[in-house]
Amino acid sequence: MKQSDLLVFNSKGIYCPKAKVYLDPWRPVNQAIITHGHSDHARYGHKSYLTHHSNIPILKHRLGDIPIQGMAWNEPFQINGVTFSLHPAGHIIGSSQVRVEYKGEVWVFTGDYKDEDDGVAVPYEPIKCQTMITECTFGIPAFKWKPQAQVFEEINQWWQGNKEEGKTSVLFGYSLGKAQRILKYLDSSIGKIFTHGAIENMTEVLRPQIQLPPTNLITRETKSKEIQGGIVVAPPSAHGSTWMRKLVPYETGTCSGWMAFRGARRRRSTDKGFVISDHCDWQGLLKSIKTSEAERVICTHGYTDIFSKYLREIGYDASVENTDYEGEADESSNSTIQEVS
Known part of the structure; x- marks a missing residue:
């Protein structure tokens, strides 16, 4: 310069x-x-x-x-x-x-x-x-996003399938930006939407600016049976933590542009990858x-x-x-x- x-x-x-x-x-x-x-x-x-x-x-x-x-x-x-x-x-x-x-x-x-x-x-x-x-x-040319409507249809179908198997769906996304985008397009007719504390705190800050569905904060008092079949939005840091124990049985999904890379899902030890950035x-x-x-x-x-x-x-x-x-x-x-x- x-x-x-x-x-x-x-x-x-x-x-x-x-x-x-x-x-x-x-x-x-x-x-x-x-x-x-x-x-x-x-x-x-x-x-x-x-x-x-x-x-x-x-x-x-x-x-x-x-x-x-x-x-x-x-x-x-x-x-x-x-x-x-x-x-x-x-x-x-x-x-x-x-x-x-x-x-x-x-x-x-x-x-x-x-x-x-x-x-x-x-x-x-x-x-x-x-x-x-x-x-x-x-x-790099390898990154080409699908229209987001298509990705969120995939997410909601995944949630529906997990619910039918008696499992909770856990989606990982950053607390600022990605999480609210996920919440905006979840189909609440499938079941209840739950949040990790970091997601809930940031979402409450942003609710005055955007219309989002009702969410349920997971606390120590929340029972596992209440969550089963629902969907949980959590930050990446929650993956593999003791916080996840009460969500069993569950399937995990990660929302990230990096999911476009073959092997990225395996490296992050997640069951499903959704390409959304x-x-x-x-x-x-x-x-x-x-x-x-x-x-x-x-x-x-x-x-x-x-x-x-x-x-x-x-x-x-x-x-x-x-x-x-x-x-x-x-x-x-x-x-x-x-x-x-």
Whole structure:
């Protein structure tokens, strides 16, 4: 990168020198613009936070009483002469892209994003720019998502089959984003929906923003017979824990983009894998970049080398920058810290 660039990467995060503000910094800074509430993008310790209004309850739930300001979608605001605005990223509730403009030069930092409208997050909005900083968590051709309606039909059929066999269905998904997307499309006519404490706590934070079916929190007082035949939504950290004992007999399922890989289900020791992700697949990434009309693309986390090489082959000025963002893998690796209750 050049020192004259509007956004640069340093040891603390993505920095705008002209505005003296960071985007999703991974070390404490004075002023931070936060794209969304996942732990790899929203860290504790900054002196001030700015994010979309709908992300504020999430950040306060995860980070406590922090100094925070909320902005609306497409609402320009200036910091030291640089114009910023937040735009829907479609990743999870409250997720934003950050548009940065100075003297006619426009950069966009996507944060994490997906181009499929999931009916939960505000849909992804393409933004015209000269330079795009994009994730590429699933940036190889092997990743191609089915329409989510098809996946949730598979999930509900799986639940129905397990119920007929007298088994409880246990679905693993991250407490923020994935879990609410799962809950939104479960067919409650099949049976009762139960939740792990980490899922329930985050879902209660988000209920004012999205219509979700009734859920039943599993507590120490919950009897095994009450759960049998129902479906339980739990974080990955619950898999293999003593918390699972009262769910016996059960079948397990994991909701993740990584389930597209042969062998991923076996490595995670889960009975069933459902390919559902809150990130773009290969075609979604390429489509989003093309729609942006960007000439320069900076790839951050994921299959950066493969994806940037392909972009160069088809005519883009593409490069790679290292960050502390790890996309879907990050939420899994941090689940033992964030989601045990």
